[in-house]
Amino acid sequence: MLSYTEENYLKTIYHLSEGGHKSVLTNEIAASLLTKAATVTDMIKKLSLKEFITYEKYYGVNVTKKGKAHALTIVRKHRLWETFLVEKLGFAWDEVHDVAEQLEHINSSLLIEKLDAFLDYPTADPHGHPIPDKHGKIKQEKQIVLKEALVNKPLVVCAVRNGSSPFLQYLSKIGVSIGVSITVRERIEFDGSLEVSIQNKKPQLISREAAENILVKE
Amino acid sequence: MLSYTEENYLKTIYHLSEGGHKSVLTNEIAASLLTKAATVTDMIKKLSLKEFITYEKYYGVNVTKKGKAHALTIVRKHRLWETFLVEKLGFAWDEVHDVAEQLEHINSSLLIEKLDAFLDYPTADPHGHPIPDKHGKIKQEKQIVLKEALVNKPLVVCAVRNGSSPFLQYLSKIGVSIGVSITVRERIEFDGSLEVSIQNKKPQLISREAAENILVKE
DNA sequence: ATAAAAGTTTAGACTAATCTAAAAAAAATT
DNA sequence: AATTTTTTTTAGATTAGTCTAAACTTTTAT
Numbered sequence A, B: 001m002l003s004y005t006e007e008n009y010l011k012t013i014y015h016l017s018e019g020g021h022k023s024v025l026t027n028e029i030a031a032s033l034l035t036k037a038a039t040v041t042d043m044i045k046k047l048s049l050k051e052f053i054t055y056e057k058y059y060g061v062n063v064t065k066k067g068k069a070h071a072l073t074i075v076r077k078h079r080l081w082e083t084f085l086v087e088k089l090g091f092a093w094d095e096v097h098d099v100a101e102q103l104e105h106i107n108s109s110l111l112i113e114k115l116d117a118f119l120d121y122p123t124a125d126p127h128g129h130p131i132p133d134k135h136g137k138i139k140q141e142k143q144i145v146l147k148e149a150l151v152n153k154p155l156v157v158c159a160v161r162n163g164s165s166p167f168l169q170y171l172s173k174i175g176v177s178i179g180v181s182i183t184v185r186e187r188i189e190f191d192g193s194l195e196v197s198i199q200n201k202k203p204q205l206i207s208r209e210a211a212e213n214i215l216v217k218e
Numbered sequence C: 001a002t003a004a005a006a007g008t009t010t011a012g013a014c015t016a017a018t019c020t021a022a023a024a025a026a027a028a029t030t
Numbered sequence D: 001a002a003t004t005t006t007t008t009t010t011a012g013a014t015t016a017g018t019c020t021a022a023a024c025t026t027t028t029a030t
Helices: A006-014 A026-033 A037-049 A065-087 A097-103 A108-117 A165-176 B004-016 B026-033 B036-049 B064-086 B097-103 B111-120 B163-175
Strands: A053-056 A061-062 A155-159 A182-189 A195-196 A205-207 A212-215 B051-057 B060-064 B154-161 B181-187 B193-197 B204-207 B214-217
Touching: A006 A026, A006 A037, A006 A065, A006 B154, A006 B163, A026 A037, A037 A053, A065 A108, A097 A195, A155 A165, A182 B154, B004 B026, B004 B036, B004 B060, B004 B064, B026 B036, B026 B060, B036 B051, B060 B064, B064 B097, B064 B111, B154 B163
Parallel strands: none
Antiparallel strands: A053 A061, A155 A182, A155 A212, A182 A195, A195 A205, B051 B060, B154 B181, B154 B214, B181 B193, B193 B204
16 A cells, blocks of 8 residues: 555656656656655655665666556546546646646545446546556557648647646647647748648647647547 | 644544534544544644644633634535535445545545536535535534434434444345435334334334434424 | 766654653542 | 542654755766
């Protein structure tokens, strides 16, 4: 059994490791959690003693199989709750994160299975991120970053990389949300910005930063 | 801002004080929370410093106006979540308590107002306990203990005093739930048991203990 | 290749929540 | 009314999570 705090560290490490694919440095964790490196070192020792991660001094942390499995249950809970907040309670998609950060630590497998059923077994949350099933399986669609998309190929927005309120509010303003169609009309070499047509409306410019944080599929 | 633990103490003290109407002793709190008296004394000092309770050494604790207001928000959250679990997720009424104990500490007034609306502003939870509104107002119906009810007067079950699983399962077995009609046919002086007719079905005997834990109204 | 800079760990300290054991106060009993 | 019992508080210790400052590694830059 992990404490609330331990779960937060594990989840953060899992995300920083991009799903367990690379090792993570102490300072990255500290920056992500707004704590100090010394605190992170202590917590790393605890989590590695419990075998959720492995750790080699000065070289960083890797998530174990056991750690990944647990991290996926937290991710699952977070994304199911976000879905609930948006679909059932009518939250805006930029309002859900902080509440879901709390709800993801509620401990009841009965609850989470019933919530999953109530939402009709969603496979993606309101930001388009995949929801692991109860066995931790993720249904991954191949998605690409809008910045890399071919010109004049019609695509569909399927996720955002960045869940911050300012970004999501900007997206709402320009008419982008999950499921909306989008076509790159022109790529501006100078600054990396793109001219895009959203839902076949008249083309508008979006910045390179925005284009790097929107994910699309065919 | 109160910690998770402080909220649990405050809620327990509030309940033991019967809504702020009587003072509460250290040992009662310790028994209720399964902690030691020494621990309770420490927490009492903290809560009284923060002015949620008043405290006179060796004489017990009283809830302040501020403490009552905060306790009511916790009660409100607990009961709204219980209602959600039963009505929307299909929990049985004896399965909800532990989960609601966790959910009641989630901190988001937006969440709780939206949940309230989603449930269509319920005034009582699945055990028949009243749900305070957002201002802390409780809609109290006059209810009596079944044990004291008049013979042959048709009544409606409106709440249970005891939310334990064994008791709730026993009630389910004999066909009692909130809203069911019940009429006392005979009071057995010997042991305080009652012969009752539930939903006008053939009378059956229930024990004094049961009759003391079922609340009814006209 | 060595010195400086950056990153990480260790050491020692603090707060919150808990405990046991001892001391103190209140209540009950003879 | 004095003594015993019960209840409550105080004192001192422990664990989880955090911090700062100092020490130690690794990396980077001369």
